[in-house]
Amino acid sequence: MATTLSRRTVLRSLGTAIALPMLDVMQPGRLLAASGGPSTPPIRMGFFYVPNGMHMPDWTPQSEGTSYQMPETLARLSAHRKHLNVLSGLTLDGARAHGDGGGDHARSVAAFLTGAHPRKTNGADIQNGVSVDQATATQIGAATRFASLELGLETSSQAGNCDSGYSCAYASNMSWRGPTNPMAKENDPRAVFDRLFAGQTEKETRRARSEREKHRKSILDFVEEDAKRLHAHLPIVDRRKLDEYLYSIRDIEKRIAGAEKLGITEEGVPDYPRPLGVPRELSKHSELMMDMIALAYQTDSTRILSFMFTNAGSNRSYKEIDVNEGHHELSHHGKSADKQRGIAKINRFHLDRFEYLLAKLKQIPEGEGTLLDHCMIVYGSGISDGDRHNHDNLPILLAGGGGGRIRSGRHISYKNGTPLCNLYLWMMHQMGAPASAFGDSTGQLDKLG
Template sequence: MSQSPRTLSRRFVLRGLGTAVALPLLDVMSPTRLLAATSNGGPPPLRMGFFYVPNGIHMPAWTPQKEGRGFELTPTLQKLAENKDSISVLSGLTLDGARAHGDGGGDHARSVAAFLTGAHPRKTNGADIQNGVSVDQVAAQYVGDRTRFASLELGLEASSQAGNCDSGYSCAYASNMSWRGPTNPMAKETDPRALFDRLFAGQTVKETRRAKSEREKYRKSILDFVSEDAKRLHAHLPIVDRRKLDEYLYSIRDVEKRLDGAEKLGLTEEGVPDYPRPSGVPQELSRHSDLMMDMVALAYQTDSTRILSFMFTNAGSNRAYKEIGVNEGHHELSHHGKSEHKQAEIAKINSFHAERFNYLLSRLKLIREGDGSLLDHCMIVYGSGISDGDRHNHDDLPILLAGGGGGRIRAGQHVRYKNGTPLCNLYLWMMKQMGANADSFGDSNSVLQGLG
């Protein structure tokens, strides 16, 4: 460490063999590295995120009856109770690009392809895919150069770039919601260990391979390679920043331990010894999701990126959720035909997803940044491009906006818009908060009001 903590750069990292560990926002860091910073100091950077759940939602268990700040949490939203003051429920928003417009079936593929683009994707299962540019990638054009990663695309199921996945629509539509260009979907990272390595890997391939080999040989933590640099920095920091650094380094080591645990299958009922798994993806969806949410928190905390998207599963996913007692496929259940049993099972899946999202919000709220929490400096959309899975309708969508937006969002309220209000109006508002100079996006017809 060669810099004085009085002038510590926001881009300062702890270095070791093939490893570069970015730091969280510390009080001693120069404000000139922060978004909208001035000579008198500036606020922490604003983060943007989009989290997608497939197959619609059981709306009676989602939509609050009351509007404003006095709304009551519905059964599904009850999973977010501890973060109620940090979420806004937005009813009445519509995704017109996901409608058929003469193209027949394929609502699932269209719902995710249009979710961040607002475009109507060309119906094809060949190479001639055509969509719009997604809002996250537009925002990345404005702020992506301020971080190591312009954006991150994440999920729990891998992306596909070819094949027929929904009534003649390419799998590229059904499994990707981030689009760099009309023909360029952004594939997701689904392996938490691979993502961890991306966030904390060394500066060259050769160094990274050597460091990885050393860690595997001696079972060392990433932090073991930067410990000397961390000690030198720690000794010169004020007490408050020492505490922040300690908490951050603890969270990294904790994630590492759980990643190591995720690579073991454990003893079978017959007592067969465990053995290494071929990847870092846990079998249990809840553990997989929580590890990925840990990665999201670390990516935001270190300012490695300010923009990311996350798909819980791909559009039309027929995954069964046996760990919560749902043995039937999600897609099949979504075609409930008003069956009380199927709707109850869908509500269980919806609650499971909401609980996993709540885990992330709670992590972000615990991380202190500036005069508040990391969650205070985020604006994160959670929802689906389909409302009722049985009707395949794309109006009155289940949409949440989480975080304080750096003081721009009056969270803790239910806002009901006129049914048919474009979802892209919300995106246009978000883009402007990120500094994007745009007058329209997708099918927007104005900037969404009522958020501040």
């Protein structure tokens, strides 16, 4: 029976490398750390962006503290109340016009993780700031296979005019490695799956994929013998964890394969532009991507990721929930009750997808708690009320326990105008990537611990 196992152990075979979840035999607590006491699982950070603001009356609690009542939209997360903080009053000054006129949607995404005010241009001379995920990855990213992951449900653009003279690079990317270097996001769940579980090199990955497709095999078929050898030397609890983990991988493979057969309407034409392998239904697409995120965190393939539900100013309709008007159009509701109901339905649809992720993270045991206990995940938008295009008092959630660093279950109201970047600066310090300042921060956000 194994007594200890390296956290970096993988199951290997032809062009395949499957990282393992956190098993008990990997727990640092089984051996005394050099400091004389047990250490804990790593902390993960994530950032989830939704466009066009929020229907704020259904979002903002009326009272502070732990006894607040969840409004209708937030109530979708009632099962995770103890793992959430609702943060009010945070502001994204970089998304304001500052004399540049229209373009709030593009600015809201470009500034969301950078805190910077992007240069207004639709040419090649884009200029933004470094995003918090990349600033953190620069310091700690070497600890994992992927320093960071950039994901979403729509593709990124690097050029073009997308919003009142702002480049599409601003509107479709929120992660920035440098002021002129947006990080394109991946929206194909199969491509993410291959990155997580295929070989270490591109050549190995192509070879493994070719063999799987040729013989219609699961990726697990290639590591079956390695898995059996490991299984025989694990304690009973870890055998169960390994079995459940491998089952989830095979289940996701089947769903991805099924998704690739979708995407055509009864009339024989695509109902929404998408690359091959992306499900037609947004709910199925998003759930597969949330599965990828959970696996990436569970295997410690990365500790840092960002996710955009759609690009800035998206006017996508949501026929799955009987909202046939475009999202952006509805956000300019002009106090129309019907349009506000439509916006609220879209808000709840996005939040349901986020709830799916939180539920998965909460079901995965890790250390003395769950994977969610070791996460810090920001969910929100760089616009508050889509009709006003305001960037203060933003709709922001902080989910997860941060490895015991976050006291959750509260609505915390800050003075309106408090920089959102204060939260990011605090998060960087918790991740072991301290900085004296970030974006337009005035200090680390208080009241979280």
